[in-house]
Amino acid sequence: MYSNFTVDCVIFGFHEGKIKVLLTERNEYPFKDTWGLPGYFVDNDEEMEHAVKRILYEHTGLKDIYLEQLSAFAGLKRHPSGRILTVAYYALLQLDHMKVKLKPITNYMKQARWFAEDEIPELAFDHGQIIELSLAKIRRKITYSPIAFELLPDKFTLTQLQMVYEAVLGKVLDKRNFRKKMLNYGFLKELPEVQKGVSYRAARLYKLDKRKYLKIFQQTISF
Amino acid sequence: MYSNFTVDCVIFGFHEGKIKVLLTERNEYPFKDTWGLPGYFVDNDEEMEHAVKRILYEHTGLKDIYLEQLSAFAGLKRHPSGRILTVAYYALLQLDHMKVKLKPITNYMKQARWFAEDEIPELAFDHGQIIELSLAKIRRKITYSPIAFELLPDKFTLTQLQMVYEAVLGKVLDKRNFRKKMLNYGFLKELPEVQKGVSYRAARLYKLDKRKYLKIFQQTISF
DNA sequence: ATATACTGTGTATTTTCTACACTAACACAT
DNA sequence: ATGTGTTAGTGTAGAAAATACACAGTATAT
Structure with missing residues (x-):
């Protein structure tokens, strides 16, 4: 019922x-x-x-x-x-x-x-209104919580990650600054693999280190 | 019904x-x-x-x-x-x-x-759980939205404002840095009045300039 | 006049943010 | 083997923001 x-x-x-x-x-x-x-x-x-x-x-x-x-x-x-x-x-x-x-x-x-x-x-x-509100929510949330990873496969390139941020925030980000910042957080694990199936230089794959990410994330929460 | x-x-x-x-x-x-x-x-x-x-x-x-x-x-x-x-x-x-x-x-x-x-x-x-969640919510929210003013009378001193932040965040803040930051935002209007009824030097009163505050607030939102 | 209690202020250092452009690597076509 | 197209990957300098820190000034009460 x-x-x-x-x-x-x-x-x-x-x-x-x-x-x-x-x-x-x-x-x-x-x-x-x-x-x-x-x-x-x-x-x-x-x-x-x-x-x-x-x-x-x-x-x-x-x-x-x-x-x-x-x-x-x-x-x-x-x-x-x-x-x-x-x-x-x-x-x-x-x-x-x-x-x-x-x-x-x-x-x-x-x-x-x-x-x-x-x-x-x-x-x-x-x-329609509910979708608007959801978008507003994830736009805010992505700035303090790493929800971007939920939208990507387990193994991803830094460019893919940047594209998620750009799509959600609706603005272009500086490539070097973005990579610097993300890698500095220290929750990305560099894999010994690269992208496959692309017709140009394949990019390095990364995955999220959930432990480190939770540590940093909780610090951010409690600031 | x-x-x-x-x-x-x-x-x-x-x-x-x-x-x-x-x-x-x-x-x-x-x-x-x-x-x-x-x-x-x-x-x-x-x-x-x-x-x-x-x-x-x-x-x-x-x-x-x-x-x-x-x-x-x-x-x-x-x-x-x-x-x-x-x-x-x-x-x-x-x-x-x-x-x-x-x-x-x-x-x-x-x-x-x-x-x-x-x-x-x-x-x-x-x-009890609902209150916990509300507290978590305002703790986060106060860091990006000026909800502190909702808890104060129209006219308030900078020390009172700081005390709201300290109470919500649960930590002490540096007085000089706090005042510098708040005044720099530019949404506080200094009043030609001071506190009354205190047995020591009376503090300057301020009030929120809602127009400027909304302008800055919206910028912050869309970042 | 003196004690009390809080107000109000500046500077130097560190950290974070921003702007900016070229070479390296690989896939593919010829 | 060579060339072409396309993206990957990288550093530095300047600006802005955050942090750490201490004391003289002023109103009140006695």
Whole structure:
């Protein structure tokens, strides 16, 4: 049995230098055939975060995705048939895995697709506003927390990392200063491997040293 | 008629060098006679934020209080009689006005009182956890947003301002560096007045120049 | 007049941030 | 083997911001 509130999820991925959002075409009223955020009613005996993970899995086939609650939305007019409270989450995932399968296995949606920020159509409910707020949130958050790594595969190049920052912040960064700063933090482990499949000089691969990163991150938090 | 969810409010004030939280002694089951956060069911035809403002007014007699949503809490076990979702807000108010009347005018609570961080008793529901999260939130927020002013009267001394920062951050700051930094921002207006009622040299009063502060604040946001 | 308690101020040092441009390496085509 | 295209990878100097640190001045109370 369903509870009386829903969860909605803003799923961010990073692809071809751009931040993308996963949207679904609804197959249920209201807003049937309109694009919107993946989301649904939470089961009555189900923890809210479990519901979000379930929806994420149904849409992407992925588990263990970075997840944060954004905010609750409960406007009287957000749902045509009376107020339905929704708790919005945002998720960051490593799209480059490309294990992400976009065949929806639920019957309340018709299809799912990735949209770049500037391609997003008119959305159902207040979902447009929710995405705006999520973007504002990660733009702020990336400046004090290393969420960029959640958007990249385990092994990445410094240029890829910089591209994530540039895509989220919406501005270009100085290459030398960026590398200097990132390497100075000391939480990047240089791997004995380089990029493959590029038709030019392959770049060094790095991975995140989670221990060191948590140490530094916690210091930053408590400043 | 009531909706099926509640709002709870962490009301922060600043008094005698400490951050205080306003708690109420419940007069309703569950957790009758236990201290908890001010909060109640949202009316069916009432906007959520309106309900928070109503509760704030009922408890403090104040309107136009700084208010932000913290998070929604919906744990299956947070309420003994089944899941009740609550949306938690935090509020910052200028306690030194001391117009704050603590006679509750509702019948679902017995009394209200200010508690310093280290005096907070065991609380009803998950309210202890909610306060923890609110504190973490304002500790972070004060580093990038001038919320300190919300806790002070319109006219304040630089020492008072510093004391707010020290109370929130939980560490002592260097007086000269603090003043230098604050005055450099340029959003403080020096008043032709000094403190009154002190038995030593009276300090200069300042007030916030909201226009300049918003300009600088927005720049900071978009960095 | 004297004690008390807080206000208000400057400088030198270290650290962090910013601006800026070229050579090296590799893949591929010829 | 050579050349072309494309990105990788690197250092330094100047500016700005953060930090550490101590004492004389002023209002009040007795």
